[in-house]
Amino acid sequence: YKPKVTKPASFRLFGHGFHVYDSAIVIPLIIAGGNGKFPQNRFISMQVRQIDICPTLIDAFNFSNNNGYNLDGQSLMPLIEDKYFEEFPAYSEACGIVLVNENYWKAGIRTPKYKFIYKPYSPKKHEELYDLEVDPQEKKNIIKSRPLIAESLKQQLLKIKGDETTGIKIVGRKMTEAEEKKL
Numbered sequence: 001y002k003p004k005v006t007k008p009a010s011f012r013l014f015g016h017g018f019h020v021y022d023s024a025i026v027i028p029l030i031i032a033g034g035n036g037k038f039p040q041n042r043f044i045s046m047q048v049r050q051i052d053i054c055p056t057l058i059d060a061f062n063f064s065n066n067n068g069y070n071l072d073g074q075s076l077m078p079l080i081e082d083k084y085f086e087e088f089p090a091y092s093e094a095c096g097i098v099l100v101n102e103n104y105w106k107a108g109i110r111t112p113k114y115k116f117i118y119k120p121y122s123p124k125k126h127e128e129l130y131d132l133e134v135d136p137q138e139k140k141n142i143i144k145s146r147p148l149i150a151e152s153l154k155q156q157l158l159k160i161k162g163d164e165t166t167g168i169k170i171v172g173r174k175m176t177e178a179e180e181k182k183l
Contacts, residue, residue: 018094018099019094019106020092020093020094020106020107020108020115020117021117021138022110022115022132022136022138023137023138025092025108025110029048029053031056031080037060037061038060038080039080042080044079044080046079046085046087046112047087047090047110047111047112048076048079048090049073049088049090049091050073051071051072051073052073052074052075052076053073053076054071054073055071055073055074055075055076056073056075056076056077056080058071058075059075059077060075060077074086074088087111087112089109089110089111089153089156089160090109090110090111091107091108091109091157091160091161092107092108092109092110093105093106093107093108093161094106102121103119103121103122103123104119104122105119105120105121106118106119107120107157107161108157109153109154109156109157109160110132111153112132112133113131113132113133114129114130114131114132114149114153115128115129115130115132115138116128116129116150116153116154116157117129117130118154118157127143127150127154128141128143129141129142129143129146129149129150129153130142131146
C-alpha cells in the first residue's frame with residue numbers, strides 16, 4: 001500500500017525550477033575523498049558550473065574519454081590546485097511542467113558581478129539585470145540604467161543557448177504519467 005501524497009498549493013510557487021534567482025540555483029559543490037586529489041577543508045568562493053563536474057572527475061582520476069563524448073565544461077582541477085583558472089559565465093533556465101506555460105519560462109546568465117534574466121517566450125520579452133556585488137538578493141532590477149551590460153549578457157546567453165536570429169531555445173518537456181506518479 002502506497003498512500004497518495006497531495007502537494008499543497010504552495011508547492012507550485014516555491015522551490016527549484018520555478019525561477020533562476022540565486023536563492024534557488026546557487027548551491028555549494030562539495031567534493032570529498034579522492035585519495036588526496038582534493039584538499040581537505042578548502043573553501044573556494046569562485047563561481048563554477050554544473051557542467052564542470054564531469055570534466056573535473058575525468059581529469060582528477062585520469063579517466064579516459066575514449067568514447068569521444070563532447071563535454072562542454074572545463075576541469076576545475078587547476079582551480080583546486082591553486083593554478084590559473086578562467087571563470088566562465090553560468091547558464092541557468094526554469095522551464096517545463098513546473099511553470100504554467102512557456103510565457104513564464106526563463107533563461108539566465110550569471111557572472112561574478114551581474115545576472116541577466118530573460119523570458120524568451122513572453123509576449124513582453126521581460127528582461128532583468130542585477131548587480132550581484134551591490135544587490136546579492138536580486139531585489140533591484142537595473143536594466144534601464146545599464147542597457148549596454150544587459151545587451152552584452154543577452155548576446156552571451158544567446159551564444160550559449162540559441163542564436164541571434166531565432167532567440168533563445170529552451171526545451172522543456174512534460175513529465176510522463178509514470179514520472180508524475182512518483183511525485
